[in-house]
Structure formats: C-alpha cells, structure tokens
Amino acid sequence: MSRSYFGATVDKDRTTIGIWAPKSKQVRILIEDKEKIELNDAGFGFWRVETDKIKAGSFYKVILDDGQALPDPASRFQPHGVHGHSQVVDLKKFVWSDEQWRNPALENYLIYELHVGTFTPQGTFDAIRDKLDHLLELGINAIEIMPVAQFPGERNWGYDGVFPFAVQASYGGPYALQEMVNACHKKGIAVILDVVYNHLGPEGNYVASYGPFFTDKYHTPWGKAINVDDAYCDGVRQFILENMLMWFRDFHIDALRLDAVHAIKDYGAKHILAAMREQLEELSLISGKSYYLIGECDLNDVRYITAADKGGYGLHGQWIDEFHxxxxxxxxxxxxxxxxDFEPLVHLAKSFRDAYVYDGKYSPHRKKTFGNKASNAQGNQFVVFSQNHDQVGNRLLGERSSTLYSEDLQKLMVCAVLASPYIPLLFMGEEYGEKRPFQYFVSHTDEELAEAVRKGRRAEFKDFQREGEAPDPMSIATFERSKLDWSALSKPRHHEIFNFYKRLIHLRKKYRAWHSLDRxxxxVEVCKESGVLLLHRWTNEESLFFYFNFSDKIQERKDRFLQYPITKIFDTSDPGFFNNDLALPGASILRLAPKSASIYQQIGK
Incomplete structure (x- = not known):
C-alpha cells in the first residue's frame, strides 16, 4: 500500500522516481534543467530509479527516448502550471494531529459542497479553515470539495484537471490541503474530495505521450475514453488505483466523489470500480479507518452500488439527479x-419512495426503457440535493434558487431534501440565500481552445430555452461574479434564512424517525388536485408527517392520524415554530399555508 509505481516518492535522503512508458526504449529524468539520470526498466512498461541527487523541492522533467522534456503525469506538484516543471514534495513530512478522528457512518453525513476558488475571497485552502466554525454552527459534518487536481491557469471548476496527483497550485498546493483536512478533522468535519477518472482536460494533457492512457474502442462526451480494459490497460488501472490510495493515505481524505462513473467504459472481468473498492478495503484493514466511494452515475443502475459478492461494483453510494x-x-x-421526463408531484413522490424515478420505465426524453429498481438499496446509498455545482452552474446564467424562486419555495425545497430518507447535500451559499450566481469558468492559455469552449457553452443550451448570451467562461469577471458574498450574512434577511437552515438541521438530528435512513x-401520498404531498416516516417509537403544499392556496387536510395527540414541530410559513414545539391534542383539521412545509410528530407508530 505504500509503494509508489508513479511519480516521485521521498524517503529520508533518497527519492524514487517511477514512470510508466511501455513503448519507450529509454527514460531519463532532467533535474533542474541540468543533470540527466537514467531510469531502469522495471518490467511491464515501468521505469524506476532511486537516487540521492533529487530531493524534496527539486524541479524535474522527463525525457522519453530522444524527445522533448515533459512534466511527469504523476507529478505531486506543478507550481508553475500545467506546462511547467514538476516539483518533488514529501507528503510524509506533514505532522498530523487527527489521531482521534473517526469518520462518521455514511448515513450520518450532512454534506456541504464547495468550490475552493469561489468559496472565499482568497480562494484558497487556508481561507476555508476560517469558515469551518460557520459550517459547524449550521450543523454540517462533511464538506465536499470540487476537484483540486492541477488544471490550466488559476480559474476552473476542476473538471479540466490534467495532473491527477498534483494539488492545484493557486489553491495553496499539497501541504495546504493537508493542513485544511487536519483542521476539518479537529472540528469534527469529514472531507469528501471530487475526483475525475473518466477523462482528462484538453490543455496540458501529456499522458498520451507516455503510453496508451486512452483507447479508440469507446468515446465519451470529452473524447476518447480512458483505457481501463484495452491493451496496456494494466498500467492505466494502476495509475487510477494509486491515485485513489494517495488521497486517502497521504491526505487523510474520508471519501471520494467519483465524477460521471457511467463514462468509465470497462468491460473487463473486474470493473475498475470493483478493483477500487477492493483496494480500499485493504487500506482500511491496515489503517483501521473507514473510507467511502460515492459515484455520480447517470444510468439508474443499482449494480454500481451493489456489493461485489452480489455482482455489483461496490460503491458505497451515489448522487441522485432525478430527485433534483x-x-x-x-x-x-x-x-x-x-x-x-419529469411529472410534478408524482415523480417527486416516487423518488422519495424508490430513489430512482426511471427504474425500468420508458423515458420519453431518452426514447427508451431506462433504469432498474433499487428496492434492496439502503437510504445511506443515495445523496440528494436541490442545488449543486452542476445544476446551478450549467444553467445559462448560473442562477441559484434564491433568484429563481420565492423564499417560500426555497424553504419548501430544502425541507424536501432534508426530509428525504437519503443523505442530504447543500451547495455553498444556499444556507443564507446567496444571490450571486455560480457560473462556468476556465482559464485556458490556448486561445483556440478557449474559443471552442465558448462555442460549446452556447450550443449546450439549445434545448433549454432562453434569451440571453452565455457568460464568457474565459472572462475573469465570470469567475469573480461567482464568488460568495459573505457580507450578505450580516443583513437581517439573509441571517434569518441562515437561522432557518440551522433550525431545520437541528430538528433533523433531534428526531430518530427523521435522521434514520430506513427506506x-x-x-408517500399525493393529491395532485390540491398540490399536496404527504411524506410519512416512522420508527417504533414515533411517527413524523411531512406536509408539502406546493400550491399557491391554503389547503385543508383531515387525516386519520389526527385522532391522536400530535405535536407540530415546524412550519416554514410561521417563524413562531423556530423555537417552540406546539402540541395540538386531538386536532380535527390541518390548514396548510400556500407554498409551505409543515412537520408533525405523533408518539408511537
């Protein structure tokens, strides 16, 4: 688990360099643009050398045969950008103080997704540490960070990363990430890192020069597929597995969110995702710690989250876009x-109950029968949200719910997310009603590529309406416009929204029938005529009834449970329920305010 086949690994006064270049006849390291060191053929396309001539802090490039000097694709740091020299770093030198930290059970996660560059004015890992008390006050116990692998320039969502092992320099680099994770663990906050194994970005992508990292067998929306099942795939698979282990072992990351796993084309005997889960279990046995793999998957295929011994790939969980x-x-x-493809109310009720909406049903948008049933999956295997980076940032103007919907509907939506029998995820800024958009931004240095990105963004919205021009992804103004406005929290209305979120999260943790993810x-009951959805969740000790009135009228309900004493514990339409529960003994009728959610407790099932 500690041996590295890729990149530079420091051990006291010696450094081992590993390169995978299966078609090369000679591999050399060029140190500080001066001295060249030969690597030895280690078999199966790997080249290695152990030397005292290169140390932590040294800059180097790689020369394949008689070609030009290139950055190391497994570089641990690219302080001068994607075209610059790789720098050796000693990831073992950091002194951790999180020995007492224990990763919470996945079912207890309450996730807050953030982008490092726009979460704070500084856009760094260090600045995130200054906001941890805010997240604790809110009730968050896990942050999910969008990808940090080195990308071109200083502005990017992170999905154009081209050095999977190198932490983005403009964010602070590898040591700053270790400091941030350590600080999170001290505060009782788990760290999820978004990683991309289905493609690499277009600029600074040197891996194809080293070997067959890509295959012509399949294609993805980003071009050729990563080679995990074609000739020479063993080296690529090892690259992915070693990268995964590095984040857990060397950075103490608690969980990985795997981007678009449906775009990983693997028809081999052991899927790369199953291999990842297997390697992770081995690491867990050695470290005594628990780790999680959470996939983003667009297939509604329960095989991704089914255990390997039952024919699945073994991911611990997945995002559900269909709930959103x-x-x-x-x-x-x-x-x-x-x-x-989605019908109001009815499909929301189905997602509350079945997770997948399309689980073997015909999808008109896809023009085919789609998905399979998740009947045996647990609630802690699904992550739901009303906003995330994709669903906000991939709108034409990047509008948040705070500018699209009334405050009543915003409250209703977050209640639906938190009431679900799944793991909830909030997107940065929504907890206080952030008004600034979150837009798509990049900082490519290749102008031809930059123009192609602009055209691609315009084409992307052809099915989605709308007057107006897509913001220029290359403009620094687009990036600056997407940064959170923390001064908003000092304004009464935004602070009231924050208190609303805080109170709702507190109640979710208080009631077992609520925070238990027992599917x-x-x-679920739906009344399409009135626009009301009733979600009933219970344990043997208590029942909770979540009423969602999506209509713009008062709705009256007379339900069978009203014959028993009940307690109204929350109502989005009445600030009076923020601090005190209200007993309603033997109420005969409920009046539901327009566009509101209200929650009632009944002792006993």
Missing amino acids: HALRVTVGEPRNGYYA THVN
Whole structure:
C-alpha cells in the first residue's frame, strides 16, 4: 500500500522516481534543467530509479527516448502550471494531529459542497479553515470539495484537471490541503474530495505521450475514453488505483466523489470500480479507518452500488439527479430538455419512495426503457440535493434558487431534501440565500481552445430555452461574479434564512424517525388536485408527517392520524415554530399555508 509505481516518492535522503512508458526504449529524468539520470526498466512498461541527487523541492522533467522534456503525469506538484516543471514534495513530512478522528457512518453525513476558488475571497485552502466554525454552527459534518487536481491557469471548476496527483497550485498546493483536512478533522468535519477518472482536460494533457492512457474502442462526451480494459490497460488501472490510495493515505481524505462513473467504459472481468473498492478495503484493514466511494452515475443502475459478492461494483453510494429534477419541476421549473421526463408531484413522490424515478420505465426524453429498481438499496446509498455545482452552474446564467424562486419555495425545497430518507447535500451559499450566481469558468492559455469552449457553452443550451448570451467562461469577471458574498450574512434577511437552515438541521438530528435512513419506514401520498404531498416516516417509537403544499392556496387536510395527540414541530410559513414545539391534542383539521412545509410528530407508530 505504500509503494509508489508513479511519480516521485521521498524517503529520508533518497527519492524514487517511477514512470510508466511501455513503448519507450529509454527514460531519463532532467533535474533542474541540468543533470540527466537514467531510469531502469522495471518490467511491464515501468521505469524506476532511486537516487540521492533529487530531493524534496527539486524541479524535474522527463525525457522519453530522444524527445522533448515533459512534466511527469504523476507529478505531486506543478507550481508553475500545467506546462511547467514538476516539483518533488514529501507528503510524509506533514505532522498530523487527527489521531482521534473517526469518520462518521455514511448515513450520518450532512454534506456541504464547495468550490475552493469561489468559496472565499482568497480562494484558497487556508481561507476555508476560517469558515469551518460557520459550517459547524449550521450543523454540517462533511464538506465536499470540487476537484483540486492541477488544471490550466488559476480559474476552473476542476473538471479540466490534467495532473491527477498534483494539488492545484493557486489553491495553496499539497501541504495546504493537508493542513485544511487536519483542521476539518479537529472540528469534527469529514472531507469528501471530487475526483475525475473518466477523462482528462484538453490543455496540458501529456499522458498520451507516455503510453496508451486512452483507447479508440469507446468515446465519451470529452473524447476518447480512458483505457481501463484495452491493451496496456494494466498500467492505466494502476495509475487510477494509486491515485485513489494517495488521497486517502497521504491526505487523510474520508471519501471520494467519483465524477460521471457511467463514462468509465470497462468491460473487463473486474470493473475498475470493483478493483477500487477492493483496494480500499485493504487500506482500511491496515489503517483501521473507514473510507467511502460515492459515484455520480447517470444510468439508474443499482449494480454500481451493489456489493461485489452480489455482482455489483461496490460503491458505497451515489448522487441522485432525478430527485433534483422531480423537485424542480414540482416547484415550477419549465419542462424543457431532460426536465421533460419529469411529472410534478408524482415523480417527486416516487423518488422519495424508490430513489430512482426511471427504474425500468420508458423515458420519453431518452426514447427508451431506462433504469432498474433499487428496492434492496439502503437510504445511506443515495445523496440528494436541490442545488449543486452542476445544476446551478450549467444553467445559462448560473442562477441559484434564491433568484429563481420565492423564499417560500426555497424553504419548501430544502425541507424536501432534508426530509428525504437519503443523505442530504447543500451547495455553498444556499444556507443564507446567496444571490450571486455560480457560473462556468476556465482559464485556458490556448486561445483556440478557449474559443471552442465558448462555442460549446452556447450550443449546450439549445434545448433549454432562453434569451440571453452565455457568460464568457474565459472572462475573469465570470469567475469573480461567482464568488460568495459573505457580507450578505450580516443583513437581517439573509441571517434569518441562515437561522432557518440551522433550525431545520437541528430538528433533523433531534428526531430518530427523521435522521434514520430506513427506506422500509417510508410512505408517500399525493393529491395532485390540491398540490399536496404527504411524506410519512416512522420508527417504533414515533411517527413524523411531512406536509408539502406546493400550491399557491391554503389547503385543508383531515387525516386519520389526527385522532391522536400530535405535536407540530415546524412550519416554514410561521417563524413562531423556530423555537417552540406546539402540541395540538386531538386536532380535527390541518390548514396548510400556500407554498409551505409543515412537520408533525405523533408518539408511537
């Protein structure tokens, strides 16, 4: 688990360099643009050398045969950008103080997604540490960081990374990330890192010069697929596995969010995801710690989260975009593009109950039967949200819910997310009603590529309406416009929204029937005529009834449970319920305010 086949690894006064270049006849390291060191053929395309001539802090490049000097694709640091020299770093020198830290059970995660560059004015790992008390006050116990692998320039969502082992220099680099994770663990906050194994970005992508990292067998939306099942794939698979282990072992990351796993084309006997889970279990046995793999998957295929011994790939969990889509159309999102597949209320109820909306049903948008059932999956295997980086940033103007919907609907939406029998995720800034957008931005140095990105963004919105021009992804103004405005928290209305979120999260933690993710104790009723959805969740000791009135009228309900004493514990339409529960003995009728959510407790099932 500690041996590295890729990149530079420091051990006291000696450094081992590992390069995978299966078609090269000679591999050399060029140190500080001066001295060249020969690497030895280690078999199966690997080249290695152990030397005292290169140390932590040294700069180097790699020369394959008689070619030009290139950065190391497994570089641990690229302080001068994607075209510059690789720098040796000693990841073992950091002194950790998180020995007492224990990763929470996945079902207890309450996730807050953030982008390092726009979360704070400084856009660094160090600056994140200054905001941890804010997250603790909110009730967050896990942050999810968008990708930090080195990308071109200083502005990017992170999905154009080309050095998977190198932490983005403009964020602070590898040691600053270690400091941030250590600080999070001291505060009781887990760290999830978003990683990309389905493609590499277009600029600074040197891996193809080293070997067959890509295959012509399959294609993805980003071009050729990563080679995990074709000739020479063993080296690529090792590259991925070693990268995964590095984040857990050397950076103490608690979970990885795996980007678009459906775009990883692997028809080999052991899927790369299953191999990752297997390697992770071995690391867990050695370290005594628990780690998680959470996939983003667009296939509604329960095989991704099914254990390997039952024919699956073994991911611990996955994001559910369909919950988001069903919720959005229920609150009035136009049914354009992929939203056309979703019916208000009915599909939200199905996602509450079944996770997947399309689980063997015909999808008009896809024009085919789609998905399979997740009947045996647990609630802690799904992550839901009303906003995330994709669903906000991939709008034409990057608008947040705070500018699209009334405050009543915003409260209703977050109640739906937190009431679900799944792991909830919030997107940075939503907890205080951030008004600034989150837009798509890059900082490519190749102008031809930059123009192609601009054209691609314009084409992306052809199915989604709308007048107006997509913001220029290359403009620094687009990036600056996307930074959180922390001064908003000092304004009464935004602070009130923050208190709303804080109170709701507190209640979720308080009631077992609420925070337990037992999908067998969930029932949903829908009244399409009135626009009301009733979610019933229970344990043997208590029942909770979540009423969602999506209509713009008062709705009256007379339900069978009203014959028993009940307690109203929350109502989005009445600030009076923020601090005190209200007992309603033997109430005969409930009046639900327009565009509101209200929650009632009944002792006993």
